[in-house]
Amino acid sequence: MLFGIAVVPIISFVGAAMDYTRANTARSSMQAALDSTALMLGKDLTDGTISTSQITEKAQAYFTALYHNSDAKNVTISATYTANSGNGSTILVKGAGNVNTDFMRIVGFPTLDFGTNSTSAWGNVRMRVALALDVTGSMQNDGKMPAMQTAAKELVDQLSKLAKNPGDIYISIVPFAKDVNLGTSYKDETWIDWDVWTDQNPTWGTCSQAGKTTKSSCLSAGKVWTPDKTKWTGCVTDRTQDYDTKNTAPSSTNAPTMVVAEEYVTKKWDGTINEQYCKSSNSPYMPPIMPLSYNWNALKDLIGNLQPTGNTNQGIGMAWAWLTLGVGVPPFNAPAKDTANYTYKDAIILLSDGLNTQNRFTSNTSQIDARQKILCENAKAAEIAVYTVQVNTGGDAESTVLKQCASDANKFYHIKEAGQTASVFKSIGQSLAKLRVAK
Structure with missing residues (x-):
């Protein structure tokens, strides 16, 4: 008798666990599909492939191609775009659905609902x-x-x-x-080094001593050679x-x-x-x-x-x-x-x-x-x-x-x-x- 009394809740708990597992699997698959959908929408908007008015249509197309869980029923998704306000633009993609139960319907729960969402951010x-x-x-x-x-x-x-x-x-x-x-x-910037340039063009400049017309003769005399920077081409x-x-x-x-x-x-x-x-x-x-x-x-x-x-x-x-x-x-x-x-x-x-x-x-x-x-x-x-x-x-x-x-x-x-x-x-x-x- 005791076993007969206990077997009903035991079977119910085992059945509920199986129903919850199926629902969780459907939700996990939806999360992966929503993540990919959100990223692809963000990329499309970023590179100009679509406009903001096409987001919902494109979200549905991407999600449909990605989500293939046979247990999920009454699946819906929505996509919400928020324009860049200084910290980047975002797309929030939400999904929801339910799973028909096999065991929990006995205790009055014919379906298990589930939902999740994903956000793609860019522009920041x-x-x-x-x-x-x-x-x-x-x-x-x-x-x-x-x-x-x-x-x-x-x-x-x-x-x-x-x-x-x-x-x-x-x-x-x-x-x-x-x-x-x-x-x-x-x-005229002070961080330009003229040594190589003046060595290549030893007459493009003036010496602090008259009569010294080359860089080498000027320096040999202990004088200062000033390059003619107007001749530099950049x-x-x-x-x-x-x-x-x-x-x-x-x-x-x-x-x-x-x-x-x-x-x-x-x-x-x-x-x-x-x-x-x-x-x-x-x-x-x-x-x-x-x-x-x-x-x-x-x-x-x-x-x-x-x-x-x-x-x-x-x-x-x-x-x-x-x-x-x-x-x-x-x-x-x-x-x-x-x-x-x-x-x-x-x-x-x-x-x-x-x-x-x-x-x-x-x-x-x-x-x-x-x-x-x-x-x-x-x-x-x-x-x-x-x-x-x-x-x-x-x-x-x-x-x-x-x-x-x-x-x-x-x-x-x-x-x-x-x-x-x-x-x-x-x-x-x-x-x-x-x-x-x-x-």
Whole structure:
């Protein structure tokens, strides 16, 4: 008798546990589907694929494709969008349903209800992207230069769509060959080192003693040589080691950190200057670096003005790309970050078509690569996301240093046709868009 009396609640408890397990499984599956739905909606809104009026429809489509629990009945979902009010935009996706019970219906519970929700937040992540673009002489071959220009302009358009407010996205552009062009507006800054430049051009200046017309004769007489800075065209070379691998602010009080002026030239047989690569009246011409900007048209105009010239020094492109991201770091003094309201993610995209051939110190490729590897490791340690692209139309070996520079294997792209550049940059843009989704 006792067993007969006890067996009913025992069976009821076991049955209830089974019903609850089925309901919990349905809920867990719904949570996973809602999480994916919310993230995909956030990405779609971030990159402009959908508008806010399409959220509910798109949420239903994503969820339906993801949720396949056969026990769940009467499933409903809703999606609520909240615009950016300083701390990011959000989408709240809620789901609900029930499970028909097998055992609990005996005690008056024919169904078990369940529900859950997921939130996707974005827009509180601001992004700063530096493009280090190879403009060396070999870029004139196989359509590489126009392909890069088209791809880079399309990337600017792609990233600009991620910005809902001014300052959400900044982009800088660093054209590089052996040197980069800083622009002549900085000629009177105290953090520029003129020693290399005056050694290259020993008559471009004046001596504190009359009759001394060269730097060497002036210094030998114990006098002061003053460079004629008006002749400088804006070229700078690698900073003194180890500051060639860091983004330390240049300062006249710490000489090795200073920016080293150079006259990047080709010369005629008699030693006179043939071409000055940073001189705007010359063709080919390497334009000055454009600091972080959200003037999308100006960025694309600069890209359109790039011309192939000179030897390859990927390290200087990478170094100056990092310097453009430095908050308060001369010469560009990137805008301050509002870390109270936003999260910031910085990235560098380094594109080159060849192997390193020359920097300030050497023409030995392995030595240049070694400096670049240190530089890239330092940038990654500073939480810079590094994407590298090798445009290899000439049968070169895969660039070990570019592969090492990338933040991970998925951020290194080895392409063998110029026409692939556009798809690679689009892929990078999509990767950057994902970084804008916070959760």
